[in-house]
Amino acid sequence: MTISMGPLAGRMARRAMQIRPSQAGVFDVKADQFLQITDMLGKQVAVMIAYNLHDMEEYFSPATTRAINRSMMLTKEHGLYSNRRNKMFSLIEDSVGRHDLLMPPCDEQSYRDDYGAEKHFNCMDNFRKALANRGVTHDRVPDSVNWFMNVGLKARGEIEVREPISERNDAVILRAHMDSLVSICASPNDQNPCNGFKPTDILIRVYV
Template sequence: MQQYIPSQPDGFNKSMKSAISDDGVPVLSKHYVVPARCGVAVRLAAGHSLTITNPTGWQVCDFWAFNASDTQEYMSMPHVHTDLLSISPEVGDKLVSNLRNPLLTVIQDSSPGVHDTLIAACDANRYKQLGCAEYHDNCADNLRQAMIAIGQVAPVVPAPFNLWMNVPVLVEGGLQWAPPVSKPGDTITFKAEMSVYAVMSACPQDITPVNGDEGTPSSLEFVVNAG
């Protein structure tokens, strides 16, 4: 059996060529694109803000953050649940790490606020379960490639903050796949509480209705500002 290495992608796509710079440091106020089906990493200094835009309204963004000084510390959804006593972060909420330190604060959200914190990132095995015989682009590999592209390594693939992903929790406790309720041009903004690598994946899911009923992955946009 092949050894599992968390930082090693199972396959490759344009994420390896989509880095905004060699070290992920952005030009402030410059608008960047996360290509459809790909991932991009950006380094945020403490106090900087990151605004992510959903041009089509239906595109889900798998989103992660790692402490730039020690990537073994990363945004952890189970710890966020404990800290907030909620599975739905809102404006003003801090997003904490696996060491319970605040990494980011949600400071703006133009959408209805429907995001997911329960579902793991799609990966190669997930698409095999969905019937794909060939390699399928996936968010886990997009994370790994995006970090490699800026000279970093993702030590693990944490459960992401799935922006604009709509997974209703049913009364009996079940979950349901549903199309996003966000609209074209919706944005969400985070403030960095410490220097972090933020990673965005334009989710390539085209089998379930995660990216809308048409299942057509599209690009995302982002900009970093000082304060």
């Protein structure tokens, strides 16, 4: 299902970027601006981290977001909150309704441990490279929200990564509540159903 342009009507895209699975994009998103994340071909996860643009010791926290929303999942009108319990974004449009707040960004070690894959493209390296000029090192990359990622809980609480249900041009739209530094990676995982075993591109637009 393609998302409506309702909240974006009359607004101008200040920046647009198509992100490949081997890279991460970086965006300054000011308060009251809108961030649109589009799954161009379907079944592709967009991994997003975010910081307070003026104080990078404050950053998006999945744990705080789960606690304040009292939900393991994100749905329309839910907030995304920082480690200081400040609202960073609101999810105002969502054509999928299935996203993940449990899994961290993948890294080189996770591919080695889980799949025996050496030197695999990974979100952590993509974020670190994209944010290097902002002083972000491996240990300063926080946990993420994983748009379009389909993660289920089995009967005894085991986590199961499933194929996304997102289709071509499905999207989410976020409204910023604080000036934020956002980095988004198209997940490069081709080892499990996370991206339908075939990572593809994500399209990002920032609207003013």
